[in-house]
Amino acid sequence: MEFKVNSKELEKLLSKIIPAVPTRTPMPILENFLLEVKDGLLTVYATDLEISLKASINIITDENVKLVVPARLLNDIVRSLKDTSIYFKLTSNKKVNLITDTGKYVISYLDPEEYPDIPSVVADKDTKDIFEASINGLELKNAFDKIAFAMSKEEMRPAMMGTLFDFSEEGLRFVTTDGHRLANLLKKDGKFSFVQQYVVPERAISVLSKLLDEKEVKMLLTKTYVSFKLSDIELITRLIAQKYPDYTSVIPLENEFLLKVKTKEIHDSIKRMMLFSTTSTRRVKFSLDKTMVEISAEDLDIGASGEEKVECEYNGEKLEIGFNSTYVNDILNHMSDCEEIIFKLHSPTKAVIIEPVEKKENQDLMMLLMPVRLNN
Amino acid sequence: MNEFWDNVTEQYDVKKILEEFIKRKRVPHAFIFSGQEGVGKFNTALQFSKYISKEFDSSSQIILKKINSLQEPYVKLIFPLPRGKGETAEDSATEKLNKDQIDLIHNEMKFKAANPYHRINIEGANTIKINSIRDINKFITTSFSDIGFRFIFIIDSHMMNEQAQNALLKNLEEPPKGIIFFLLTNEKNKLLPTIISRCWNIEFNPLSVMTIKNILINYHSITEKNADLIAQFAKGSLTNALGLFNADIADTLARTISFLRYSIGGRFYSAYREFNEIVNVKSIEDFRKIISFIKLWLSDVNRNKYSEGKYYFDDYSDILSKFNEKYSKSDVDNVFNSLNLLEELSKKNLNLNVLTLNLIFDLASLAIRK
Numbered sequence A: 001m002e003f004k005v006n007s008k009e010l011e012k013l014l015s016k017i018i019p020a021v022p023t024r025t026p027m028p029i030l031e032n033f034l035l036e037v038k039d040g041l042l043t044v045y046a047t048d049l050e051i052s053l054k055a056s057i058n059i060i061t062d063e064n065v066k067l068v069v070p071a072r073l074l075n076d077i078v079r080s081l082k083d084t085s086i087y088f089k090l091t092s093n094k095k096v097n098l099i100t101d102t103g104k105y106v107i108s109y110l111d112p113e114e115y116p117d118i119p120s121v122v123a124d125k126d127t128k129d130i131f132e133a134s135i136n137g138l139e140l141k142n143a144f145d146k147i148a149f150a151m152s153k154e155e156m157r158p159a160m161m162g163t164l165f166d167f168s169e170e171g172l173r174f175v176t177t178d179g180h181r182l183a184n185l186l187k188k189d190g191k192f193s194f195v196q197q198y199v200v201p202e203r204a205i206s207v208l209s210k211l212l213d214e215k216e217v218k219m220l221l222t223k224t225y226v227s228f229k230l231s232d233i234e235l236i237t238r239l240i241a242q243k244y245p246d247y248t249s250v251i252p253l254e255n256e257f258l259l260k261v262k263t264k265e266i267h268d269s270i271k272r273m274m275l276f277s278t279t280s281t282r283r284v285k286f287s288l289d290k291t292m293v294e295i296s297a298e299d300l301d302i303g304a305s306g307e308e309k310v311e312c313e314y315n316g317e318k319l320e321i322g323f324n325s326t327y328v329n330d331i332l333n334h335m336s337d338c339e340e341i342i343f344k345l346h347s348p349t350k351a352v353i354i355e356p357v358e359k360k361e362n363q364d365l366m367m368l369l370m371p372v373r374l375n376n
Numbered sequence B: 001m002n003e004f005w006d007n008v009t010e011q012y013d014v015k016k017i018l019e020e021f022i023k024r025k026r027v028p029h030a031f032i033f034s035g036q037e038g039v040g041k042f043n044t045a046l047q048f049s050k051y052i053s054k055e056f057d058s059s060s061q062i063i064l065k066k067i068n069s070l071q072e073p074y075v076k077l078i079f080p081l082p083r084g085k086g087e088t089a090e091d092s093a094t095e096k097l098n099k100d101q102i103d104l105i106h107n108e109m110k111f112k113a114a115n116p117y118h119r120i121n122i123e124g125a126n127t128i129k130i131n132s133i134r135d136i137n138k139f140i141t142t143s144f145s146d147i148g149f150r151f152i153f154i155i156d157s158h159m160m161n162e163q164a165q166n167a168l169l170k171n172l173e174e175p176p177k178g179i180i181f182f183l184l185t186n187e188k189n190k191l192l193p194t195i196i197s198r199c200w201n202i203e204f205n206p207l208s209v210m211t212i213k214n215i216l217i218n219y220h221s222i223t224e225k226n227a228d229l230i231a232q233f234a235k236g237s238l239t240n241a242l243g244l245f246n247a248d249i250a251d252t253l254a255r256t257i258s259f260l261r262y263s264i265g266g267r268f269y270s271a272y273r274e275f276n277e278i279v280n281v282k283s284i285e286d287f288r289k290i291i292s293f294i295k296l297w298l299s300d301v302n303r304n305k306y307s308e309g310k311y312y313f314d315d316y317s318d319i320l321s322k323f324n325e326k327y328s329k330s331d332v333d334n335v336f337n338s339l340n341l342l343e344e345l346s347k348k349n350l351n352l353n354v355l356t357l358n359l360i361f362d363l364a365s366l367a368i369r370k
Helices: A007-020 A071-080 A137-150 A201-212 A263-274 A325-333 B010-025 B043-058 B061-069 B099-114 B130-141 B164-173 B209-220 B223-231 B239-244 B249-264 B268-278 B284-305 B314-326 B333-344 B353-366
Strands: A002-006 A032-038 A042-049 A051-058 A067-071 A083-091 A097-099 A104-108 A131-136 A160-170 A171-177 A181-187 A198-199 A217-220 A225-229 A234-238 A259-263 A283-287 A290-297 A304-311 A318-323 A340-345 A352-356 A363-369 B030-032 B076-078 B150-154 B179-185 B200-203
Touching: A002 A007, A007 A042, A007 A051, A007 A071, A007 A083, A007 A137, A007 A201, A007 A325, A032 A071, A042 A067, A042 B200, A051 A201, A051 B333, A067 A071, A067 A104, A071 A104, A071 B061, A131 A137, A137 A160, A137 A171, A137 A181, A137 A217, A137 A325, A160 A201, A171 A318, A181 A325, A198 A201, A198 A234, A198 A340, A201 A234, A225 A283, A259 A304, A263 A283, A263 A304, A263 A325, A263 A340, A325 A363, A325 B284, A352 B209, B010 B043, B010 B200, B030 B043, B043 B061, B043 B150, B130 B150, B130 B164, B223 B239, B223 B249, B223 B333, B239 B249, B239 B284, B249 B268, B249 B284, B249 B314, B268 B353, B284 B314, B284 B333, B284 B353
Parallel strands: B030 B179, B030 B200, B076 B150, B150 B179
Antiparallel strands: A002 A083, A032 A042, A032 A067, A042 A051, A051 A234, A083 A097, A097 A104, A131 A217, A160 A171, A160 A198, A171 A181, A181 A363, A217 A225, A225 A234, A259 A340, A283 A290, A283 A318, A290 A304, A340 A352, A352 A363
């Protein structure tokens, strides 16, 4: 059995698959690629049991074979080769010879039966309720960039460790929260005839984010996993099997006071005030007035304090409200492309909504932040 | 019996209870298997898991093979691990371990899959880390609805500290469908009452001398004479038996006898020197082993006094008679209790020299003629 591939093509393929290979895992089999040659197609699989990646290239061969080879070794050797042809030649003693014009490399391979099953959404005919959706790759990447930061790292509420994909007639809504802040982005360009919620784990989001390009992404959604089909690679992730908390119930409806500020100005000011906020609470205080918001912070431990004034437009009563400056900074970091933003408030103890003034076409972005109590 | 139970040596009561769960089609979601080491708790859990999969999920031979070789996502194996360099609570349980440690873990898991009676032994692994419990959390909350049953084995579950046990509690309370926990332990008293009350408790009995002897002969190619001797002293545990085999039991017994002679004869320095030669590199396990031998010898003394049956120290029976003739009024029971106390104290990190001297003086008290 032998087949031939171009080293650069294979390198490109492997470099996309390798992120799914776990390091220092108690299951050594996962540190391998599964190579499948079938009907003139070489498909490479990798999985960490949570996410799986697979990609294919065309090769010339008549035979079919499956083998499991050490992922990093294969990746490293292929990466270090110049543009050349590699012949894969299987020998009887469970070795695969990689032969180039100038070299020969021998790698042991394992039986494919030992490799975990890679879920395949299409082949899974028994699964009812398979839904399909598609979205532009860059749009999806942009959505992840905006909202992924608010995913929780707290294991006690596993659902919040992922991103909610909420499909409805309105469009596709992405929600993340850790209980202190919430990021909510609605993509209105596609309408969906089904109403379904899927919680995609953090690892899938971060790996996928690096793979996305301007091409269309096809999503196949089942109760157990979601497959993201990109032009040249497929990512299949298992979902988090827990119901996402009802995020709509925490979004306040009566926030009538509006504070409009320039994003960059308030962000710069917050960055400076972070230097003066107490390390334990990271608290900053916003004192709101008609045309000016005063932002102040105080670190009693080292006896330092700071205050700044930022121009604003505010239509409510005088109000003092405290926030965790790290969270404000996170939110502003992810809204830096909006020139102006609006804070919607009600009282010093109610959640605050932060939105861009100029909404993008077909996209609603909303951040929600819980205030912290001020001592007075 | 069936193919699964055939693989479990003895433990007839345990098998009967577990079989009943299958018959009634109501399997609890969490078990505690307790009993001394080396009686087949892990193997029973493994066979029972395969039985459940076959019976309720009609699992194929391939899946049963995967369970048997302890493969995730069918089986999640949790056991004590060493702490990695600079490891924090956020890291995964194995992320910060070095390559040698990871290789060792891989090997130990391979051995365990090949031989369910193998005891996983990793240097520096003295707690089940809270990071491992977090792994469980992730394992059970990730959607695997395409797999009927997934099993979580927590080996040496008493090695979870209180924090880890509390973290486990929530998972034990309401695991998703198809998850079954097996907490294996030889020190159930170290588990929190809240954990114990959430699990179905099953006690394992020590193995019979005959069974241990057969296993030693058939699986470990030990001669019949040696196997017979080891099985007598193994206290119903295969782990103990293998430990004794590695330590050359005949030699250890001979040295124990000479240690007893020196102690009772009042030659304290010789006794101390002899003892230090038996107890390798000041190991507390070796200390306990010798204590348990001496306890068996004392019970032989009593048996000899009332001339009852076979002795543990059969090869040294003449010494027993001589002792009883000479010290007929010695308070064997009192010394026995003292040894129990020393055994307890040895678990509390006391200085081994102090313990050894106490042992010698306790034994010397046997020679007091009233």
